[in-house]
Amino acid sequence: MANIAHETENQLPVTKSIYYFSGTGNSYYVAKTIADSIGAVLKPIVSLKKGDVIEADILCFIFPVYDFKPPKKVTEIVENLSKISANYTIAIGTYGVALSSTLNYFKKSLNQKGVILSRGYGIKLPHNAVGSIGFTDEENYTRILRADKKICDIVGNIQARTVGDIEKTSIFENMTILKQFPHIIKLLFILLFKGPKSLEFTVTGDCISCYQCKKICPVNNIEWVNGKPDFGKDCTGCFACLQWCPKSAIRIGKYGFKGICMKHYHHPKVKAVDLIMDSSRE
Ligand SMILES: Cc1cc2nc3c(=O)[nH]c(=O)nc-3n(C[C@H](O)[C@H](O)[C@H](O)COP(=O)(O)O)c2cc1C
Ligand code: SF4
Ligand code: SF4
Numbered sequence: 001m002a003n004i005a006h007e008t009e010n011q012l013p014v015t016k017s018i019y020y021f022s023g024t025g026n027s028y029y030v031a032k033t034i035a036d037s038i039g040a041v042l043k044p045i046v047s048l049k050k051g052d053v054i055e056a057d058i059l060c061f062i063f064p065v066y067d068f069k070p071p072k073k074v075t076e077i078v079e080n081l082s083k084i085s086a087n088y089t090i091a092i093g094t095y096g097v098a099l100s101s102t103l104n105y106f107k108k109s110l111n112q113k114g115v116i117l118s119r120g121y122g123i124k125l126p127h128n129a130v131g132s133i134g135f136t137d138e139e140n141y142t143r144i145l146r147a148d149k150k151i152c153d154i155v156g157n158i159q160a161r162t163v164g165d166i167e168k169t170s171i172f173e174n175m176t177i178l179k180q181f182p183h184i185i186k187l188l189f190i191l192l193f194k195g196p197k198s199l200e201f202t203v204t205g206d207c208i209s210c211y212q213c214k215k216i217c218p219v220n221n222i223e224w225v226n227g228k229p230d231f232g233k234d235c236t237g238c239f240a241c242l243q244w245c246p247k248s249a250i251r252i253g254k255y256g257f258k259g260i261c262m263k264h265y266h267h268p269k270v271k272a273v274d275l276i277m278d279s280s281r282e
Pocket of ligand 2: 206
């Protein structure tokens with residue numbers, strides 16, 4: 001049951017800050033919509049550095065669910081901050097299959113910093129990774145519409161500062177995982193018989209050297225070698241490079257999107273430029 005949070009006497013700045021991590025725009029869309037509605041400052045989580053301090057009145061973290069957990073990069077960044085102070089803190093995980101206990105993992109990272117999570121929400125949006133081929137365009141459209149309704153409810157809760165559940169689901173939520181299952185099995189077979197190297201990113205001759213992948217990579221993992229992108233070792237697996245490439249020139253090993261059971265996807269209301277942090281990266 002949700003309660004109204006008591007006003008605190010903390011002398012924290014009156015800022016409302018939203019930090020997001022996003023590969024294909026789902027989490028960015030949620031973050032931007034909430035920021036516009038409550039008048040918050042929107043920043044990428046990856047802009048935070050080791051030892052940084054966050055002080056805010058209202059604080060939100062918004063990120064995708066990876067392997068039923070928060071992205072490792074997000075956890076690492078948050079755990080390496082030297083201080084987080086906020087009167088009201090929420091976390092939102094966007095996901096394509098099941099939220100599972102993602103937000104409880106994140107809650108533990110915040111607890112280490114002495115922060116209490118006031119509420120945690122999951123928002124189901126189109127799946128952007130292996131197995132996304134199993135979901136129809138109609139299903140994805142319905143999810144986007146339903147998400148808008150939930151975002152509206154969350155905005156109301158933030159404004160009223162309600163304190164309540166940290167949402168959690170089974171990994172079998174609505175049995176969505178069954179649609180993904182055969183594709184995951186295929187991936188595991190590739191990994192088992194061909195090894196992880198067979199799934200490293202490669203670039204085809206269709207590349208027009210536009211730099212978009214390099215500019216959009218949230219962790220600056222792409223170098224430029226002989227006029228083409230070259231992938232480093234710090235990949236978070238966000239699929240931004242793959243999904244935003246205007247020529248579909250990035251492949252996983254020798255597999256095209258279909259071969260890896262993936263669909264082209266990015267949030268329809270988000271543009272690549274919205275996610276580019278450093279347009280001078282060339
Ligand atoms: C590497 C990777 C792992 C993922 N793992 C999960 C998962 O365990 N459960 C789930 O429901 N969705 C999973 N997804 C789907 C994303 O969480 C979902 O599509 C999310 O909304 C994408 O957010 P973004 O557009 O902000 O990047 C995964 C996506 C990627 C790229
Ligand atoms: S986004 Fe695609 S076309 Fe542009 S440089 Fe990267 S791989 Fe090449
Ligand atoms: S290399 Fe591609 S998948 Fe990896 S972190 Fe960068 S944009 Fe994301």
